[in-house]
Amino acid sequence: MQLLDGKKTSEDIKNEIAAEVLRMKADGQKVPHLAAVIVGTNGASLTYVGSKVKSCQQIGFESTLVSLSENISEEELLDKIKELNEDDDLDGYIVQLPLPKHIDEQKILMAIDPDKDVDGFHPANFGKMALEMETFLPATPYGIMELLERYKVETAGKHTVVIGRSHIVGRPMSILMSRKGYPGDSTVTLTHSRTRNIEEYTKNADIIITALGVPNYLKGDMVKDGVVVIDVGITRVEDASHPKGYVITGDVDFASVSPKSSFITPVPGGVGPMTIAMLLKNTLLARKIRSRK
Ligand SMILES: Nc1nc(=O)c2c([nH]1)NC[C@@H]1CN(c3ccc(C(=O)N[C@@H](CCC(=O)O)C(=O)O)cc3)C=[N+]21
Structure with missing residues (x-):
């Protein structure tokens, strides 16, 4: 069993980006600027x-935090x-x-300029991803692809089972793993809450990617020997014995699954930190594309 260390890999990626930012500065170029609206x-x-925000400071990006009230109207958010x-x-x-329930998420995401959409959530960018064109890949799936690549996990011809069909993880993940090239070229099954007998799929999977948000859902008896397991779940489970009052828990029952796996991501320290690193990578790409215009 080998750990896919997202914490370390994300630090490597941030160091690579930081080196590039230094080169940009030395050339008198503008450094990337990322904003987050919360x-x-x-x-x-x-x-x-x-x-x-902390990562931006670490690598030399400019960053802006736009903090808005829970009670902001949809119109005001669209103005922002x-x-x-x-x-x-x-x-x-x-x-x-x-976003709060009174705001139509789809409407907001559609309003973001696709050239600044470093989350890759705009339909134009989602379409480009599906058509294998250059675009911003959604950060979490992108982080998983990067982990597979850096650890040289074989994907071609493998059976990948994705659990969960969310627009930001499961659905794009299923598309990326079926795309041409490496990492990809996989045969993908996308399972979800209406799937019957899910163990029949997971037991036959070479690679399992869980994005459910159900703590410890995937158990050792649901997987075959040698499986590659990517755990996207990050649920805060109350635990009074911990200083923060909770523990971050994944979708995978690590104790029973890890002995059967060839590669597995830990939680925390797996996919989560990679998501942030890839968001920064997308922002660097956005700056480069804008500087060409
Ligand atoms: N527009 C948008 N884009 C997102 O990418 C997005 C979002 N909204 N909403 C929420 C989810 C969740 N998400 C995480 C990123 C990093 C960690 C992360 O670094 N987790 C640490 C633990 C952090 C902790 O202590 O809570 C780890 O897994 O090691 C977690 C969750 C991005 N998301």
Whole structure:
């Protein structure tokens, strides 16, 4: 069993980006500028946005945090988005999800300028991804592809089973793994809440990618020997014995699954940190594309 160390790999990637930022500076070029919009004060969202800002400082990016009230109207948020689209100094931004219920998420994501959509959530970018064109790949799936590549995990002709069909993880992941080239060329099954007898798929999978948000869902008796397991789940489970009052728990029952696996991501320290690194990589790409125009 080998750990796919997302913490270390994300540090490697950030160091690579930092070196490139230094070169840009030495050339007198503008450094990448990323903004994050956060509506309300969800604890997990704050943690994520906080580490994004910290990472920007670490690698020499400019960053802006746009903190908005939980009670902001959809119209006001759309005005803010328009402002960010028109801000020539800004290379890319994300609108942290989920948004409060009174705001139509789809409408907001559609309003983001696709050239600044470093999350890769806009339909134009999602379409480009599916058609194998150059674009911003959604950060979490992109991070998983990067982990597979850096650890030289074989994917061609393998049976990949994705659990979960969310627009930001499961669905794009299923597309990326079936795309031509490496990592990809996989035969993909996309399973979800309406799938019957899911173990029949997981037991026959060479690679399993779980994006469910159900702590410890995948058990050792659901997988075959030698399986590659990617755990996208990050649920805060209350635990009074820990200083923060919770533990971050994945979708995979690590104790029973890891002995049967060839490669496996830990939680925390797996896919999560990779997501942030790839968001930064997308922002670097956004800056490069904008500097050509
Ligand atoms: N527009 C948008 N884009 C996103 O990419 C996006 C989003 N909204 N909304 C929320 C989810 C979640 N997400 C995480 C990223 C990093 C960690 C991460 O670094 N996790 C650490 C643990 C951090 C902790 O202590 O909570 C780890 O797994 O090791 C977690 C979660 C990005 N998301």
